[in-house]
Each structure stands twice: as structure tokens, then as C-alpha cells.
Amino acid sequence: MKKKIKYVLFMLLALTVSMGVVGQAKALDDSGHIGNNDSNACSSYICYSLRINGDPLQGIRVSLVDGTGKRITGTISVDLLRSHALVSGANSNWDSGKLVMDKGPNFKRSYYMNTRNEVLSKYSLKTTTALPTVYYWSMVPKYINVDGTGSDDATKRLESLFLADTYATKKVMSLMGCDYSTYKCGNYQMDYENTYILIEPLAYIRIHVSDDYGTGYYGTASEVYSMTTTHFSDLWAKKYPLAIFVSKTKATNLSKKYSNLNISPNKIAGLTTITGNETSNFSSYMDSSKKYGVAAGHVFFPDITCSTSKYPNKKLESTSPKTQNFCCKLYAEKDYLGHQYTMAEANVKYDEKKGTGFKDQLYCCLHKCGTTTNTCPTTTYPNTTPVASSPQTCCKTYGEYTTTQAKTYYASKGKSQVYCCLHPSDNRCTTATSCNTTPTVNITNDCANSTSGEISDIDDWTCIFKTISASKNTYDGQFYTSNGASVSNSYCNVACREDINYTLSNSFTIKAGRTFTIYDSDNMTNSEIGVVLSPPTFTGTSTCRTGYRSASVQNATINVSQFLSDYAAANESVQNAWDALQINIAKQKSLDSARIVSSHQAGHNCDTYSTCNYSCCVSYDMKTGKCLKTGTCKRDCEPCIEWHHGSRYYTLYNWRGTTYYYKGKGYTISYTTGSDGSSEHGERPSDFNTSDAAYRAAVNTRDALLLKIKQCNNYQRTYQEFNPEVSFAYGEEKYQSSYSLKKFYSEITSNSTYYNSSNNVTGTHTWNTNRYDNVTGFIYDSYSIFGSSSTTKKYVCSGELQPCQASTVQYPSNSWVEQVTTRIYEYSLPDNVYRYVSKQGISYSNEYEAINAGVAYHDMKYSNLPIAYTTLGGEYEYYYEFYYDSTGDENLFGKNQKYIKYNPENLFDKGDTNYYPSGSSSPIEITDATGYLCTYTVENDIIPPDDTNTTNGGNDDGTPLKDINVVYRPISLTNPFPSITGDGRAAGSNWQGTTSSGKSFIDTYITNNRGVSGEDVYEETPMYQFVLTPNNMRAIRKYNNSTGNDYNDYTLDCDDGSYCRSTFLDSGVGKGYFKFTSTNSDGGSCYGSSNTDWENCRYTHLGG
């Protein structure tokens, strides 16, 4: 039946054509022909040939379109031919050249390379006789038989071209103007999920009506059909396209695909499913209402990029999550494994992480995701690969060994990696040890036990580096990111450990009434402080190392070889960027120098040709194919009757620039300009990019590599976070309080030691630490090189059109570096603590208070802590604390120091801050946990308890006090310390000393007082002499009454507590308190003396 229909159609066509053809039309020696394949002349036939240069054209046009068939913005179509003989000059795949045509026939093709949809959208194609540029690709299959028929699976074969060949896909994407990796076409970002490679078979047909060569039409089937359908649709209907591009199988596949991905089954790449009779009714393909077009193959873009080798349950490529998601669902949709998974499973399981041990990767899970069966990659067990995280489950379920063995020998390897060890004979597990980074802590809380404490991180660097993956905000993480700062780049990784030790003062003894302080006694000048406690000293040492080292790992830890490799590549990039820049400069200079060198006349394109009549067959014999009737047909012919621009010729000017040379190659810019009066033809090319941005970026990239390797060598941890705050408290009855101590001495040292791969020291350097208190984390010396060094090639580029010159750059080649920062702090009392002492024996913390008291005072020069004169002898407590909460700000070796921020294993307990020292009724802020307790002993020599007085002057506890503990004694100037034996007795303690000249106090001030012997002192000029008349005494008594008979009013005018002059005496004469004698009218040799003659006045007027 089908044959009959074809036959009838053919006959009708033949009849119609024969009516306009003068002679018979028949096939030449081509395989595609109407009628028999014979060699009769074609004088009376419409003849055609499908062959080009002897064989049917086997080629495809590849375009990039969206789901509706619309061309992707910025892309062009590419014609790929199977035969290199048809591509001028082509020898290998992907070579391009002009199409090689038969000699003789005229040539005609579409002016533009259209897609199917673009052909359908045009009424008529604009044509040209110019030969197209095509590419040679041997993989294009022979999809047209010699007789013009096609294979049923031709379309499938065409699709598979790109599915199986990623290189071909990348190549053709590039030719079309797109980047396969970024999915960008120029500046346009294509929609990954809505992109298709449209494959349209190319066709060639030469038609002639006599024995001449006629015209050959080239293009896609749609294009050729569009160009020839006016007269030869019958030919197409019978032969050429039908067998190749449309079949029921094809239509079925189109409808089945992607039904669950919201992609219309009937609108894929703009193609329309053709079913039923339409598949064999080609006349409808180009029908204006249906617009099927000549069908073509297509490839869904994700079908190419979503490689089936990645599914299921294998790590996805690091493409965008959106792409991963789509690929996973596409995998389920396409059901490559034969219905093992359902779309529901894909939807649910997709995007799950694969399970323990593989948390950082995304997987496409389609079935049983998350179970041990699917999540344990057996390729890593046992012991072949370190396991990134807790692999217990997988290790125990590994099938080769028993669960018991797995449980027994599952362990960390004891070094920097974790392995699953299943068997006792596995030597990598025999050394398994746990890595405990808990620091060693030896804190003293009582000076009776020790006056020093320490805390040290482990010194097992293997263990330290083993925790390199520890979270940043953890104690272990601080080995690598000290307060968030780290040294980590592609060439090294630095970890740091700490040692902290401190020393506090011991017990001491002090006299009541005296003072003590906390300071360095060696640096105290003219100190009147009774006891100087050694200052609390806190020493923190940070030791940082590059990389991971242990006895068994001796490899260089700074990856110098990687640096050299990277630097060499970056160096080449610098040269390439420079070369590109100079070439552009040369071109630009040539462009700027371009002048008109010639001109020529140019023609216009023809819009409408004249119509010519020619003899043709208007009726055929349906059986023989012979022409039954000839008639007149019309066709385009010269002359042109409508030009595109209205006139025929215009002038084009040829421009040519000066040739500029770079690296021996000349660069000349030529171009053509002209105007036809209505539009411009040709223009000056755009300026070339002469910006040096790319070159500078390349230089920066190269320099950054050198900076990295120097950072690995010259890093310095400032260790600023080691900043202990220390306070002191003591239980003195009158002066008890807690004082925050200040640092009066700080020392920062920083040294680096450089080693080679044999662990030999190659150099050392001491760093300047001036900036250490202003920088947190690390600082670097980006210039210097210490230890071992070497050189590598470096391009130095300068000068216009001058090539780069090879030079060298020095880089550090040390294998590893150890950097040590030590901070030492010593503490003292803060400023102005009880520094001022009044003549009444009261201490004040600032001079203002002392002045306000209205009593002469003395500046002790140093902060000090007094012991009251009335303090009873005995043992008292004092405290240091360095872990406390001060206004809500915790501090232990510094408030940002890791032991306070992370307090590993709860090593420190702040304790209670309201602590009552012994004998005190009020609390002081001192911790009872890590506070440091010590004692001091008070000896009261000045106002001791009086066992005989139980009523007055006692302490709160009822213990009475004596007056000042001295004996008033009238003496003889010749025998001041007599005894019953006549030998004399020992003088009191205060009289047992000597003067600066070495004489005894007794000799100087008693027996030879004022330089004279014994009673002769009464022959000297009096130091003071006053006359008290009754009137004077009445005046004094009145004054005494005004002061309440208080003789301790201390109306003294002193010089820093010494050389005190009595204002009573100074004003005594004027106020009538006393008179002077006539013999000593100035009141005596020492009356009115100042500090300059304070002592000398005792020795003046001798013998007077």
C-alpha cells in the first residue's frame, strides 16, 4: 500500500514537472535519482545528483539551542564533514578550510548558517555563492547510503558522537563560542538545564535540466529544502530526507525522555514529535502551519556533562550545587541501572551526605543512602588510606576480619593519621597511642609548699600536629590558630606550644610601724622601705614550628620544591603576560600609525534578480520518468534589478600601519573603510588592550609566592595574649586591701632558628620586638632571608617592546624553622600606694590627701604597704592571685590567653572571690582556689603590748599597748651608761651605732657632744635660748588653751618631713611667747636654721 502511495505521488510529480521541461530529466551517474540509474543524457530530464566529488555528503551542522530551539546567545553554528577531502587543506581532525567543490556546477548556499528554527522563521533564505568554512572530523558516521537512503539509527549515532567523546564536546563548544567548564558563551551565562546541542545533517544536491552542470545546493537539509522546494519538493518527498531524519522510533524516544524533569516531551531543542502518518508525509514538514522542518538529532547538554561514572554514591564533582542536584536527578530519570532506583528515592536521598567519615562531600544517593552498606568505601580498608574522621562503623563492618579483631585493633595510628587497623600483625597499629594534649600544670597555692608554679603544653610535636584539624575555637585548635591568627599556606603550616612559669615571694618578717613593698630591691634608690618583696615574675614562652616533625619523619616541612614549581610557572606567566602586552602595544602603535595606502571600487549585494524563463518538463511519464510535455519555467537571472544600497559602486579605502617588531616578529595593522552614501563599510579596528593590568596581576601572583615562602621562614608570634594580671592582698588591720599590681618590668625576646633537612642549624636570628605589643597573632619579615638560601630564575620586564630579561631571585631554602617568643613580666605595687607619711604616722596614698591633713608629711618615693604601729606581734597572711574576675573580665595569664579561654580539662577553678583573711572582719577580693597564700611575721618594737595595763590603750582584742617603747633617761655627760660595778653598761640599741665618720654615737653626741668634752658643752653658744617672763608664759598658756592643750599639733614647716622648723618658735617673739637674752639676741645658733645649716649650727660659735 505504501509503495503504491509513493508511486502515485511520484508519478504526479513527474507529470507536473514534465509539463515545464523541454527535454527529459533523469539521473546522471548518481545513486540518488529518479527512475533507473542509467547514463542517459539529461537533455530532456530534470536531473539531480547527491554526490559531491564522487560521494554523498556526510556532514553535520552543530548548533547550541535552548529547549525551544532558539539559538544560545553569542554562539555560531559549525559544519563538520567526515571527509577531509572536502575541507581545503585539512589533514587532521578539527582542521578547518573552505568546502572543496566540484568544478563545473554553480554553487549556492544560505548566506547565514541557520538552524532548523531559523530556516522556518524566514520566508526565503538569503543566499550566497561563496564557499563555506567547514571542519574536518572523521568521527562523523556515514549516515547516507550510496543510493541516497539513510539508516534508521542514524540519529542515535549522531547523538552518541558527543555523549561518548568529551573532548569533541569541548572542542565543538569552543568553536561555537562557549567555554565548556564555565558554561559561558562570551559574556552570556547559559542555562545548564536548558541547553541542547542541535545536530542537523548536511545535504548537498546538484540539480540540472540538461547535460550542463547546473547548480549545487549546500546546507542543512532544512536549508537545502528551503532553497529547492519550489520546484523539487517531490524529489525530497521521495528520497533524500525521509529515510534519514524522521522515524517513529525517534519520535517515541523524544516523548519518553525527561518526563520527570519538567521538560516538555514534545518541545526538546525546538523539535516536534512526529507520529503516525506524518512521519512519512514529508510534504508537511515545511508546511508553514506545522513547521516541523526537517528533523534533526539533538543532545541534551547535561547528558554529556553528567557522567554516569559518578553515579551512584560516588563523590560529585565540585561543580555548583545546582548542577550537582540536576545531574543526580537526571541520573535517576535516565535510569541507567535498569530501574533499580525510583525517582522518589532520588528525590528523597539526593543531597544527603554520605555518612560517617565522608562528611565533606556531596553524593548523589539513590538507594539506601546513609546505611553502612553504602557509606563504607571498602577501598580505604584496611589501612590503605588514612581515614579523615571517626571510621569506627566502617572499620568494624569491614568483611575480611572478625568484628572482634576490628574492635580490638581499631585504633589511631599514633601519628598524624588515623587508620582502621583490624589485625594484630598490622605493624602500623602496634605503635598506636592516644594523643593527649592536656597540658602539665603545677600550680602552687601556698608558699609553704613552693613559691613557683608552671604550666606547659605537651612537647610532643607529633601529637600537636596530629590535632591540626582541631576546630579553631578549641584548646587544641590554638596550637594552630592562636587567637584566630595562623601561619598556614601552601608551603607550610605552623603550630605553637606554650610554657608558662611564675615565681612569687616567700614569707617575711617586718616591724610594726614599718612598711613593705613589692619591687626589685636592686633598682630602689634611697629606699626607706622596711621589707622589699621580690616581685612576682611571670614568664611565658611560645615555641612555634613549621610542619610536622618527629623522629620518624625527617622530610623537609617547608615545601620548597612546591614553591619552586609554583614560582617557575608564575614566572612564565609573567613573561607571557608581558609578551601579550607588548604585542598589543605593537599592534596599537601600528594601528595609530595607519594611513590610506590605496583605494578600490566595491559593489553591492543584489536584492532582486531579473526573472528568466527557461524550458522545463511540466509532465512526466509516471512509469518511465520521461518527460511528456515541456513548458516554460522561471528562475532568477542577471541582471540585478534591485540593489541593496540603491547604487552599484562605491569606493573603499585601504589603510595600513607601520610595522612594529617585538621579539623579531613584525605586527602590521591593515583595514578598509568606505561609505556607499547610506551606510559604512568597514571601520577602523578597535584599539588593542594595552593595559598592563594582566601583567601586573601576574607579577603580583609571582611575588605573592615568594612572600609565602618567606612567611614560612620569617613568621614571628607576638604572643601578645600572654598578659597576666596579678593582684596582692594582705590582712593588715588598718590598711588591709587588695591591690592590682602593675608591670614595672617587661621583656620581650624573639628568636628564630633555621634548620636544614638534616636537622642541622643553618642560621639564627633575633627579631626586633618593638611592634609586638601592637599586633595580635603573627607578624612577618617579608624581605630578609636567614639560614640557608638559594636562587631561582626571575624575569625582569621593562621597556616598551623590549622582551623580559632573565634574572635571579633569592629565596629561603630552610627545611624547617623554630621561632621562640619569650615574654617576662615583673610586677610591683601600683603607683601612689601609701607613699606619703605624715608626722603623725599616718600613711596616705596621694599627696593631695596628705596636704589636706594639714600635717607635715614625708614622701617615701615608692608605693608601700604599712604595718600599723599598733599591730601586735604575730603571723599574718598575704595573698597573690592571678586568676580572677575583675569587673567581669576573667584573666589567667591574660584574658585572651588560651588557658583562660578554653581551660582544658577544667585545670583552673576561679573559686570564691569573697575571702576573709585571718583576723579580718571584712572580705577582700581573693580567690580561694588558685590564690597564693603566704605569711608575714610582725614584731612590734615601737608600741608593744603592756602586760601590766589592762584598761587603756589596748587593741580590740583587749591586749593593752604601752606608749612608745623607749626609756627616758637623764644622763651624765661623762658616764652616760653607768652600772653598779662601775664598768658601765651596754647602751640601748639606738645608741649602739656609729656615725658616718666611724665614731660611736655615745662619743659623738654625749661624751664629746658638739665637739667638746663632757660638761664643756655648757660653755658653748646655746643652740636655743629663750626668756620666759610671766607675761610670756601667760601668752603661751593662752595658746595652749586654744589648742586644747594638745602638744602634738605638729605646727611644723618641714622639707619633705625633715629639717622641721616650728612655726610656734618662728613667731614666738612677735606673739609674745618668749624673748631673747641680750647675750643671744638671735635666739641661739640654731634658731631659725634651715636645711642648709641644720647640722652645722650645732658646731658654730664654738667657745661662745
Place this chain on the structure above:
Amino acid sequence: MKESFWGIFVVAMGLICVFFIYFFQDVTNTDEHNYNILKETTEAAMIDSVDLVAYRGQGIVKIDREKFVENFLRRFAENASLSKTYVITIYDVNEYPPKVSLKVGSTAGGVDPSGSTIYNFDIVNRLDAILESPN
């Protein structure tokens, strides 16, 4: 007449005796009084003038020189006889170690009528004293 003369003589002698008795009694009492005042006042003044600053700073028992002088005058004037004039002469005040040497002289009305000349009498008391710390 003769008896009258004798009577007058006896009365006169009696008056003379009474004068001398009064005179020597006055001298004796003044001397004793002056010494006691001198001794007690010196002790009190030395204790009062102990410099607590020196003890706090240096741990020594030291007195303030002029504070001692002032304190001595004020205490002496408070306790001395308003019928007499005193001459206070201080020959030595040593701050550290504390030691003083001073002399007090007084008159028993021995002032010239003009009041401009003060006569020194033999009623003089001297005192040398120290403050001694226990061993």
C-alpha cells in the same frame, strides 16, 4: 632707851631672819621646782617629739629638734611659776639618737626696776637626757 634699842634690834634681827629664811626657802624651793619641771618637761617633750615618719621609713627612734623645743617651751610655761622669769637655754638637741642638754635659770624677783636687765642667779638647773631603746 637701851631696852628699846634692844627691842628694836631683836625685832630687826627677827625680820632679817625671817627674810633670810624666806629667801633661802625661796631659793631652795625654786631650785627644786625648776629641776622637777625641767626633768618632767624634758621627758614629755622628748616623747612627744619622737618622729614617727623616721620610724616608718628608717626604723629608728628620732626626735624632731624644733618640735622638742616648741613642746618644751609650751609645757614649761604651762607649769612654771608666773612669779618668776626663766631663762631657757638649750645647749644641745640631737635628733638621732635622741639626746638633749639644756639649762633653766630663774630669778626670785631679781629684775632691775626698769625691767630691761635680767640678772642671772645661781638658781640654775641643767639636765642631760636621752631616749634609749631597749636592747
